[in-house]
Amino acid sequence: MNSKTRDAILSHQTSIIDYWLEEVSKFRSEDNLQSITNKVYENTNREFVDKLFLTVQNGKDDIYKDLILYAERLIQLGWPLNYITRGLQAFRKVTVETLSKAEENYSKSIEFFQEIENWIDEIVNILVNEYSGSWENTVFLQKMALKELSAPLIPVFEKISVMPLIGTIDTERAKLIMENLLEGVIEHRAEVVLIDITGVPVVDTMVAHHIIQASEAVRLVGAKCILVGIRPEIAQTIVNLGIDLGRFPTKSTLKKGIETALQLTKREIIEISEQGGITYENSNP
Amino acid sequence: MQVQTHVDINSEWGIVAARQAGRKLAREIGFGSVDQARITTAISELARNIYLYANKGQIHIEELTDSGRRGIKILAIDDGPGIKDVRRVMEDGFTTSGGLGAGLPGVKRLMDDFKIDSEVNSGTKITVIKWLR
Numbered sequence: 001m002n003s004k005t006r007d008a009i010l011s012h013q014t015s016i017i018d019y020w021l022e023e024v025s026k027f028r029s030e031d032n033l034q035s036i037t038n039k040v041y042e043n044t045n046r047e048f049v050d051k052l053f054l055t056v057q058n059g060k061d062d063i064y065k066d067l068i069l070y071a072e073r074l075i076q077l078g079w080p081l082n083y084i085t086r087g088l089q090a091f092r093k094v095t096v097e098t099l100s101k102a103e104e105n106y107s108k109s110i111e112f113f114q115e116i117e118n119w120i121d122e123i124v125n126i127l128v129n130e131y132s133g134s135w136e137n138t139v140f141l142q143k144m145a146l147k148e149l150s151a152p153l154i155p156v157f158e159k160i161s162v163m164p165l166i167g168t169i170d171t172e173r174a175k176l177i178m179e180n181l182l183e184g185v186i187e188h189r190a191e192v193v194l195i196d197i198t199g200v201p202v203v204d205t206m207v208a209h210h211i212i213q214a215s216e217a218v219r220l221v222g223a224k225c226i227l228v229g230i231r232p233e234i235a236q237t238i239v240n241l242g243i244d245l246g247r248f249p250t251k252s253t254l255k256k257g258i259e260t261a262l263q264l265t266k267r268e269i270i271e272i273s274e275q276g277g278i279t280y281e282n283s284n285p
Numbered sequence: 286m287q288v289q290t291h292v293d294i295n296s297e298w299g300i301v302a303a304r305q306a307g308r309k310l311a312r313e314i315g316f317g318s319v320d321q322a323r324i325t326t327a328i329s330e331l332a333r334n335i336y337l338y339a340n341k342g343q344i345h346i347e348e349l350t351d352s353g354r355r356g357i358k359i360l361a362i363d364d365g366p367g368i369k370d371v372r373r374v375m376e377d378g379f380t381t382s383g384g385l386g387a388g389l390p391g392v393k394r395l396m397d398d399f400k401i402d403s404e405v406n407s408g409t410k411i412t413v414i415k416w417l418r
Contacts, residue, residue, distance in 0.1 A: 170297045202304055202322070204329040205387045212385075233322035240323060241330075241391030242377055 005115040008099055009056050016091075016098050017049050023090040027083075044074075048087055055123065064126050071130045081131045085124065092120045151177040153184030153193070160261045161190040162254065166199030174210035181214050185223045192261040193218055196254050198229030208243045215248050224264060226250065228257035288313070288348045292332075294363075295341040300332040303344040310346055311357055315417055323395040324357060324415055330388045331361035331411055337382055339365020339409070349414060356397075356416040364408035371403055 009016070024045050036044075051067045071084070095116060150173055155161045161184055165177070185193060195211060197203065215225035227250040230238075238245065251257040262268050288310060292303040307328040311321045328344060335342035342363025349356040373379050375393065380386035389411075393399040398414035 168301050170300075202325050202329050204326050204333065205385045205391060206329075206333055208387075209385045233319040236319050237322050237326045237395065240394045241326065242387045242394065243385060243391075 002111075002115060005112055005119075006056055008112075009095060010053075012098050012102060013053060016094055017053075019098060020049055020091055020094045021045055023094055024087055027086050027090075044079075045087075048084075049091070052091060052123070055119075064123070067123065068126065068130060071127050072134075075131060075134045081128065084127050084131070088120055088124055088127075092116060147176070151180045153180050153188070153190075155184075155188040155190065156258065157262070157265075157267075159189065159191040159265045160194070160258065161185065161188050161192075162194045162196060162258075164196040164199065164254075167201070169200060169207045169210060174207075174214075177210065178214050178217060182217055182221060185218055185221055190223050192224045192226060192264050194226050194228050194254065194257045194261060196229040196257075197227065197234070198231070198254070200234075203234050203238060205241055205243060208238065208241070208245070212245070212248075224249075226257045226260060228252070228254050290346045292344045292346070293341070294332050294335045294344060297336060300329060300336060303332045303346075304329050307344075307346050307357075307359065310348065311415075314348055314355055314357055316357070316415070320415060320417075324359070327392045327395045327413060327415075328359055330392050331359065331413070334388060334409075335361060335363045335365070339363035342408075349416075354416055356414050358412065358414045359396075361411045362408070367405040367407055367409055368401075368403040369405055371401055375401075 021042075025041075028041065047070060051070050054066055055064060074084070096113070099112075149166075151163060151165065153161050153163045163177070163181060163184075169177070181193065181195075184190065195215070197211070200207065211227065215227070218225045225248055227245065227248060230250055230252060249260070251260060259269070290306045290310060292306055293299060294303060304325045308321055308325045311324045316324065328346070332344050335344070342361065342365065345360040345362070347358050347360075349358045368374055374389050376386075377390050378386040389401070392411075392413060396413040396415045398412070400412045401409070402411075403409040
């Protein structure tokens with residue numbers, strides 16, 4: 001910013017600030033900022049405008065450092081980006097109006113407008129960058145967190161593992177399911193794998209296709225796959241869709257699936273009586 | 286009052302959004318859990334077809350009232366490559382993407398009314414309706 005513009009703005013500092021505060025308080029009702037107390041809102045506004053004037057006063061390189069710190073704080077507190085962009089738009093309007101009233105000649109020149117435009121645009125860029133950077137970061141972290149809880153294979157007994165699936169299955173997750181399943185089967189030397197779909201909200205043809213493919217791959221590495229946790233409404237939609245799950249065993253609950261898996265590996269769960277003797281759960285020993 | 290929702294499908298997350306919007310409206314209209322599952326699955330199939338074949342499009346979901354009957358109407362529109370042979374895609378087991386080939390015929394069985402308009406190189410429009418019983 002050239003010194004002429006800077007002096008012009010600084011000489012009208014108080015009237016610009018007052019006018020701006022008035023403008024910004026009008027946004028209050030429209031923004032989703034109603035939950036913030038008046039005191040906090042006023043303080044934040046005042047701090048915002050002070051930081052803006054700091055960028056006018058300083059001619060040095062790190063003039064935006066304070067502004068960035070301020071933006072970071074707003075981001076942490078969860079203030080909307082809307083507040084900043086509108087605040088800056090109001091600031092441009094207020095500055096131009098105030099100065100064109102006061103300084104007749106210079107403030108009507110193109111150069112003056114360009115100076116103001118450049119200055120505000122630069123600040124908008126910096127602040128929007130801060131905000132979008134923080135969003136991108138959040139999205140990235142959430143993606144990583146989602147991936148972590150994606151598809152674990154849990155060994156529950158020797159030779160028996162369970163893969164509980166929760167939530168939507170998209171292409172990326174389907175790939176992970178397949179990988180974890182095959183790696184886990186080899187690592188845990190599983191002979192039976194139970195895939196539990198209790199937590200999958202919708203089983204459409206793609207999800208079914210992925211499950212069928214996964215179980216086919218499991219069969220190729222020498223293990224058996226049992227699909228468990230099929231809710232009644234899911235069973236009906238699978239039939240309606242005409243998906244053929246006839247080739248691989250299914251059970252309604254994980255409990256029944258584990259019983260079947262134990263049978264397949266020639267074991268069973270027995271109860272031990274209080275006397276210390278063994279009583280078989282089934283009547284045939 | 287007519288409730289209408291539009292969901293843009295341009296990523297896999299659009300499919301999830303469309304599904305959730307559909308389930309919400311179906312629940313509000315009063316569909317039971319089995320029909321809710323049918324409706325959401327149908328939306329999922331239609332939205333996935335848009336994403337797979339046309340890359341982007343829209344799902345419109347609205348409530349229907351017709352001579353005392355209530356229902357839900359789902360409209361899937363895209364301006365993708367279109368379907369060459371509509372009769373073949375309605376056959377079970379026909380697929381061009383390596384899937385199960387149960388999508389569209391499955392949707393027809395899940396819902397009560399099914400209408401498809403498609404023109405090669407100009408897009409596809411599928412309307413399905415489920416009535417509340």
